[in-house]
Amino acid sequence: MINRVVLVGRLTKDPELRYTPSGVPVTRFTVAVNRTFTNQQGEREADFISCVAWRKQAENLANYMRKGSLIGIDGRIQTGSYEGPDGKRVYTTEVVADSVQFLEPRSAQGQPPGGQPSYGAGQPSYGVPQSDPFGTPFPSQPPQNQPNYTRVDEDPFASSKGPIEVSEDDLPF
Amino acid sequence: MINRVVLVGRLTKDPELRYTPSGVPVTRFTVAVNRTFTNQQGEREADFISCVAWRKQAENLANYMRKGSLIGIDGRIQTGSYEGPDGKRVYTTEVVADSVQFLEPRSAQGQPPGGQPSYGAGQPSYGVPQSDPFGTPFPSQPPQNQPNYTRVDEDPFASSKGPIEVSEDDLPF
Amino acid sequence: MINRVVLVGRLTKDPELRYTPSGVPVTRFTVAVNRTFTNQQGEREADFISCVAWRKQAENLANYMRKGSLIGIDGRIQTGSYEGPDGKRVYTTEVVADSVQFLEPRSAQGQPPGGQPSYGAGQPSYGVPQSDPFGTPFPSQPPQNQPNYTRVDEDPFASSKGPIEVSEDDLPF
Amino acid sequence: MINRVVLVGRLTKDPELRYTPSGVPVTRFTVAVNRTFTNQQGEREADFISCVAWRKQAENLANYMRKGSLIGIDGRIQTGSYEGPDGKRVYTTEVVADSVQFLEPRSAQGQPPGGQPSYGAGQPSYGVPQSDPFGTPFPSQPPQNQPNYTRVDEDPFASSKGPIEVSEDDLPF
C-alpha cells in the first residue's frame, strides 16, 4: 500500500501552533495550490488543501512561516470522521506532513510572525526569547509544565513505534 | 505549484461508470490504503480516499476492476464545495486520477463486472460485446446519442486545453 | 506500473536549449537537491540529478531560468544506454520532466538569460522580441527552417501518441 | 528541497542480501517499470531503475521477494560517484527505498526464496529457522559476530541521526 503526496503552494493564513493534552505540538493549516491549467472560462483555479504537521514540523511552521509563504510538503493523505454537531458523521481528508520545506528566499525568512504586527512591528522581537511558546522565534521544547496552552485532540501517534518525522532538521534553512 | 499524489490500494466497491450530460465518462470510487504503521492499540488502520477518473480511465476502471481490486493511482488532489441539502456549504477533497494502474495478476483480471451479477453470474459474459456501455467488457466510445444513461455534473475540463489523461493506454494490461 | 518523481532544487547551470533534427526543443539540465539530513560528519550533502525537458518546458526553462534558480519538477525516471567512446555500453538514468515549476519569487524572474547580460552580451534584450529562439523571452515556435541550430538526438516521442507534456502553460508564472 | 520517488514495477532478479562491515543489511536491486505508453514502433519499453534498500527493508526484500515480483517503492533519488577501474570518475544514480511494498497476491507470497528450488521444492522450508542469514525466511537481526558474510561499502547512514526507514513493519503483509 502506497500513499504519498507532494505539494508546493502557499499558506492561506499564519499558522497557529497548538498542543495536545500530552504536550505534542501540532499545527493545522491550508495550502493553496494553483492549478497549472485553466478552466473553461480561462481562469486559473486553486485547490485549498487541509494539512496537519506534528512536533518539530509544527513548530517550524509556526515559527518561520506566515500567510502567503511558499511551502513544500511531503506527506500522506489521511482520512477520518467525527460526530458532527447535528449528530451526523462528518468525513475528513487531510494531508499529514512528514516533512515541510520552506521555499521562500532567505530575505523573506527570519521575520518570525509573533503576537506583534507581522511586518514592521514597533519593537524588534526577532531573536528575543519568550516564555510564550507562540511567540518564540526558535524551535521550542514541548512545554511540559505549562498548563494553559491550547488543547487539541491527542496526538494519535504519541505511542506509535513508527517514525513520524522523516526530516529531522532543527532549522529549516 | 506542485500537486502530486500516488496511491496503491484496493477498491471498496465495484466501480460504476457514469456520463456527464455531454457524454464524458466518469467514475467515482474509493481506494482503501492500509497504513504501513499501527496505532496505539496495535491495529493497522486504513485511509479511505475518494477518487474520480474521467474518460478512458473511467471506462477501464468500470470494465476491468471490481470491489477489492488492487489499483495504483497517479493523480492530484482537487478540492471543491457545493451547497448542502441544509443550505450549508460542504467542502470536498478528492484525488483526480491522471492515470490508473491495474495491479491484479492476470488471473484475477478479465472477468469484467457487468450488469450481470458480478460474482458468479449464470452465463459467461466475458468477451461478449454489448451495446450497453455499462455492460461492454471493452473500452467504449462515449455514447453520444444515448439519452437515458445516468447523468452527473458536467465534466469541468470538457473544453480545457490542458491534457486530462496522462496515460493514453487503450488497454490497461 | 508507476514511475513518478517530484523534485524541488536548484539548477546547477544556465539551461541551454537544443533542437532535435526534426526541430523539437529539448533542454538537459541538472538539479541540485540538498538532502534534508546530514551525514556522519554533520554535513548536508546534495544529490545532483540529471533531467531533461522537451518542447514548451524546454523553452520555458531556457527562457526564464538560470544557474541557481529554484525549480520544481514533476516527472518520471528514464533509463537508457549508449555505446561509449571505448566501445563499452554506458547506462544512463535521468528524470524526464512532465511539468516544470518556477519557484523563484517574481523579483527574481523576468530577467531571461539571453546571449546578452547573462552570458556577457552587449545590449539588453529584455522584452525585445527576436527572431532567434535563443534570445526571445517568450515561448517560441520550433524553428522549422533554421538550419544551423545545435542538433541533438532525435526526440524519441516525436510520433508517440501519448501526451508528453502534462502542463500546457504558455507562461510559467 | 524535495526529492520523492514512487515506483511500482518488477524485480529483474532474485534480490541478494549483503552486510556492511559493521553489520548493516543492504540489498541492491533493479526494478523494471513498464512504460504506460509506446514508442514510435508501437512497442512498450521499460525503465530499469537501480535501487537500494537498508536494514529491515533489505531483509524483507531478500526474504520474501524474487525475480519477477511486483513491488512498490517509496524513496528518493541519490547520486554519487566513484573512481572507475580506469581511473575515471563514474557517476551513479539510484533510488534509496524508504519503504518497500510487496504487491504480489498472498498466494504468490510465503514461498521465500532459499537455497532450494524456488517454486515447488521437495521439502518445505517455510518457517524453518536457519542459522544462515541468507536462508532464513524471517527478518533476521544483523549478524553481529558472523565473520564470513559478504561485505559491502559501509552504510553511509550508520550514525546519521535522521530516520532511514519510514515504515517499520516487521512483516510486509
Add this chain to the structure above:
DNA sequence: TTTT
C-alpha cells in the same frame, strides 16, 4: 473560511 482561502494564497501569489
Add this chain to the structure above:
DNA sequence: TTTT
C-alpha cells in the same frame, strides 16, 4: 546485465 534486465521484469510480466
